[in-house]
Amino acid sequence: DKGNHRHFMEKEIYEQPEIISHALGHYIDFASHTVKSTDKAIDFSKLSGLAISACGTAYLAGLVGKYWFERYARLPVEIDVASEFRYRELPLSPTQAALFISQSGETADTLASLRYCKDEGLKIGAIVNVKESTIARESDAIFPILAGPEIGVASTKAFTCQLAVLASLSIAAGRARGTVSEADEKAMVKHLAEMPRIMSKVLNEIQPQIEALSRDLSRFKDVLYLGRGTSYPLAMEGALKLKEISYIHAEGYAAGELKHGPIALIDENMPVIVIAPHDRFFEKTVSNMQEVAARGGKIIFITDEKGAAASKLETMATITLPNVDEIIAPMIFSLPIQLLAYHTAVFMGTDVDQPRNLAKSVTVE
Numbered sequence: 001d002k003g004n005h006r007h008f009m010e011k012e013i014y015e016q017p018e019i020i021s022h023a024l025g026h027y028i029d030f031a032s033h034t035v036k037s038t039d040k041a042i043d044f045s046k047l048s049g050l051a052i053s054a055c056g057t058a059y060l061a062g063l064v065g066k067y068w069f070e071r072y073a074r075l076p077v078e079i080d081v082a083s084e085f086r087y088r089e090l091p092l093s094p095t096q097a098a099l100f101i102s103q104s105g106e107t108a109d110t111l112a113s114l115r116y117c118k119d120e121g122l123k124i125g126a127i128v129n130v131k132e133s134t135i136a137r138e139s140d141a142i143f144p145i146l147a148g149p150e151i152g153v154a155s156t157k158a159f160t161c162q163l164a165v166l167a168s169l170s171i172a173a174g175r176a177r178g179t180v181s182e183a184d185e186k187a188m189v190k191h192l193a194e195m196p197r198i199m200s201k202v203l204n205e206i207q208p209q210i211e212a213l214s215r216d217l218s219r220f221k222d223v224l225y226l227g228r229g230t231s232y233p234l235a236m237e238g239a240l241k242l243k244e245i246s247y248i249h250a251e252g253y254a255a256g257e258l259k260h261g262p263i264a265l266i267d268e269n270m271p272v273i274v275i276a277p278h279d280r281f282f283e284k285t286v287s288n289m290q291e292v293a294a295r296g297g298k299i300i301f302i303t304d305e306k307g308a309a310a311s312k313l314e315t316m317a318t319i320t321l322p323n324v325d326e327i328i329a330p331m332i333f334s335l336p337i338q339l340l341a342y343h344t345a346v347f348m349g350t351d352v353d354q355p356r357n358l359a360k361s362v363t364v365e
């Protein structure tokens, strides 16, 4: 049931604050501001490293997770798309653990990667939406994302719930490994606890601007997304979402890679969507944005209040989100990206929930 929404995708975008709050309840204690101990089959304290694999949007959630596990838990992460991972002959050791992320829990390549790691003697963790799925059944530890059924082929709420679970697990891993202090844990968990309220506020505030902007965006044939740090996977997620449902060609790039190739494409016919919260990468990303502006590129700047105040560049549009802590920024910055793809597709009249050639669950190689 779509309720009063036009598409399941729209419903699932707007469900996120409530669903994430519910999902977080499984991983954090809202009263004491600590992470709860979840499935103990994986002992993060003793690991030498983590392997992560998944496909599509789930893979991009894993890429954000990589930044978190490395920064907060000082745990090296090997990550690859499952269709490559399974054939890489990556040397692994039982001192590592492996995490597989899948909404459906049935993705063929992800399952094959899981079995590869199992054969190598690694403990297996599954970050899944469907708890009865094959991937969940074959894992030692299950970390449910509790997003409820996701009907739209373009993944939205599953992505932000996967991120919420990964954020919680990386804090838990940091506590177990002594790299996150009790005070840091409290501070980060407080930010996670505030996130649902901020998400609702953002969804309401940005909708009219994004809808108007989408009308302009729907006239272009190519779009480039740029980001740095955890905003880099978000750039790729933004591009994936746009191409899936609007069929506009889009690429997501690490902002620093701009001058190693894609800058050759910059002209007034290819908008560049820059995702840049005012974090420790902000200045660097703005200097990449300057390179775009200097070549007549059109910029859509997705930033926060501090970032909007700090940049004087002329843009096609600036979407200003509230200033938030960096642990929750990827979830908050997912919202404009999802809405932009959604409204652009609606303007173009595509089949938003059932885009051509795509299946919700990819159970063959």
Ligand code: M6R
Binding pocket: 055, 056, 057, 058, 059, 101, 102, 103, 104, 105, 106, 107, 110, 153, 154, 155, 156, 241, 244, 358, 360, 361, 362
């Ligand atoms: O069920 P899974 O999470 O394993 O699916 C993985 C991908 O097929 C999926 O995320 C796909 O990329 C989505 N259509 C993206 O919106």
